[in-house]
Amino acid sequence: MPPNQKKGINSLSFPLTILSTLLSISCSFQGARSYKQSPEYLINDPGGISKSLSLSKENLETKTGIYTLENGGQSLASRLWFIDHSQKTIDIQYYSFAKDVTGTIAWDHIVRAADRGVKVRLLIDDAASRMRSHEIRLLDSHENIEIRVYNAGLMLGRLDRRIKKLAGNFNRLLRRMHNKAVVFDGQACITGGRNIADEYFDYDDRFNFRDRDVLLMGKAVSEVKHSFEKFWNDTLTVIYSELSGKSKNKYQDPARFDRLHEDAAKNFSAGLREKIAAFPANLETAQEAGEFVWVDKACYISDDPGKNEGRKNREGGICTDSLVCLIQQAKTSIDIQSPYFITTETSKRLIREAVQRGVKIRLLTNSLASIDNIEAYSGYQKDRETILKAGVLIYEFRPDAKVRYKLMAPEVQAPLNYKPVYGFHSKTIIIDGYITVIGSYNFDPRSANYNTECISIIRSAEVARNLSKHIEEEFLPENAWPVTTGCNPDSKAGVKKCIKAASKRIFPKKVL
Secondary structure (H helix, E strand, O other): OOOOOOOOOOOOOOOOOOOOOOOOOOOOOOOOOOOOOOOOOOOOOOOOHHHHOOOOHHHHHHOEEEEEEOOHHHHHHHHHHHHHHOOOEEEEEEOOEEOOHHHHHHHHHHHHHHHOOOEEEEEEEOOOOEOOHHHHHHHHOOOOEEEEEEOOOOOOOOHHHHHHHHHOOHHHOOOOEOOEEEEEOOOEEEEEOOOEOHHHOOOOOOEEEEOOEEEEEEOOHHHHHHHHHHHHOOOOEEEHHHHHOOOHHHOOOOOOOHHHHHHHHHHOOHHHHHHHHHHHHHHHHHHHOOOOEEEOOEEEEEOOOOOOOOOHHHOOOHHHHHHHHHHHHOOOEEEEEOOOEOOOHHHHHHHHHHHHOOOEEEEEEEOOOOOOOHHHHHHHHHHHHHHHHOOOEEEEEOOOOOOHHHHOOHHHHOOOOOOOEEEEOOOEEEEOOOEEEEEOOOEOHHHHHHOEOEEEEEEOHHHHHHHHHHHHHHOOOOOEEEEEOOEOOHHHHOHHHHHHHHHHHHOOHHHO
């Protein structure tokens, strides 16, 4: 039997404690090598992104390339390939960036990119950081790496400086930066639901998330870049050294990154190395198969820093407004995948009106057995019957979903005599078989009104068809339990979790 499910990072309410996750995976990865050897996975003379992928200049300037990253190992390898082939800039914006195995491997590649002159900027949310202060200071000490913190005052930096920031910013305590995007040389971007931590890339030996990213290349990447610049230069963003009180020049030892490189080399599997090397060929194969598609109509939308501060009742935002408009215009079908689904009076009205227009709505969300956030589940649980009666078809993800066998990293799974359990973290919508939305947005009041979010909106029947193949599979009985007004799978979670969920119903939905 598998060990107890590990609680994942809470992406809806800010965490009260920081998890110490440095090299948390207990199993040893296959293919480990000594750092003292010359690592084969390093790119010493990258040819650049467009040249290495043989991309058309015309496509890059006039269209957007779309490729969904379904598998965690594939998504991690894609990031690493782009890091290795970036020549000028890497801009990283994440709600949570852990220093576990995948985080260590990512930082190994990032530091080596910085060593060859690539300018790296990392923007992280203050409340969700999963790196220790000395780890952040070490990385920030590199002359080509700069780290900034959004909405500081809660977790990061010296206590006196945190208190000062918090005192002047208390009304924004719950307003976090939930965006997830990384831009390479202004030419390519990976964005979607994944934070940087083992459980988002199928690398955890106990609990993982079924998640989804999308690779954008070409025209729409400029919109991601523009959004990043707005956050990077906003008054809510603080240079990390100002919080820590430590100058970037504090660390001067030329061997200070050796331990990072050694740890990464020990955990860098042969399988991951092969995935990175195969990325260009796989992308070419995907293009030939119609899975990597160049489209005319794709855009990236991000909430502004300090979201809706000037709005009445501080409600809504650009992402929320965009999704409301898309749902109101739906004619035949809406398929929603969201790990958390907490309705408000506005969202209930949108659902009722859509169903009355003849729109078929299907929802796939977490079951109580698979959820990592019981508080959020309690908010959904309150209105589940109402949603069903409105005409929505609801399916709840199984922790033992068969689809996980396609996702599990072989190097993690091979030494284990059990299968890790899975939760659901993908945030995807398909409307009328034509419009696809992939991003960080959860269907809950926190994403609607508090957190800044980002979404990619793609208008392409081909992209929608490609993605529907994965979504349809996840609605099958071996992956999700159908829910009716008379039957739900709550009991599958066990008595203790059922009692805990019931006790959380006291929390007001607007803050979940």
